[in-house]
Amino acid sequence: MSDTLYDRLGGRDAISAVVDRFYERVVDDDQVAHYFDDVDMQQQRAHQTQFISAVAGGPVDYSGEDMEAAHDDLGITTADFDVIVGHLEATLEEFDVPEDDREAVLEAVGSYEDDIVTVPA
Numbered sequence: 001m002s003d004t005l006y007d008r009l010g011g012r013d014a015i016s017a018v019v020d021r022f023y024e025r026v027v028d029d030d031q032v033a034h035y036f037d038d039v040d041m042q043q044q045r046a047h048q049t050q051f052i053s054a055v056a057g058g059p060v061d062y063s064g065e066d067m068e069a070a071h072d073d074l075g076i077t078t079a080d081f082d083v084i085v086g087h088l089e090a091t092l093e094e095f096d097v098p099e100d101d102r103e104a105v106l107e108a109v110g111s112y113e114d115d116i117v118t119v120p121a
């Protein structure tokens with residue numbers, strides 16, 4: 001059986017732990033925390049765990065909205081996108097994910113930038 005990025009990250013429990021820590025960092029950061037003021041963070045963490053698991057090749061169905069629908073009302077700038085991606089990168093480092101695998105995760109989520117950013121700036 002081939003080893004997927006999902007497997008290398010440690011599967012669902014490890015990805016869920018990364019996502020929990022990632023959103024701790026995000027809501028601690030005044031530049032982007034306000035986006036999440038009215039968000040059900042339990043559902044957010046669950047959907048983000050599914051999403052990252054699915055894009056990493058895991059046997060997981062993502063049951064949230066598509067990326068464009070989830071973000072199109074939010075007025076997200078390129079700078080905010082980069083801050084959020086930076087928190088994901090720092091979290092993966094904190095969890096000792098090797099560089100190749102960190103890059104693969106960031107590439108996978110980065111491929112959705114055009115759907116998420118509505119204010120390129």
Ligand code: HEM
Pocket residue numbers: 032035036039040043044047048051063064065066070071074076080081082084085109110112116
């Ligand atoms: C790094 C790339 C990103 C990924 C992979 C991502 C992924 C997701 C996912 C999976 C959801 C859940 C959708 C649902 O529950 O149906 C979501 C919702 C959301 N995202 Fe992102 N996101 C990203 C970037 C951003 C950025 C840059 C911001 C703000 C600066 C942001 C703010 C939000 C907010 C506020 C919601 C909740 C929307 C709502 O419940 O109405 N996201 N995102």
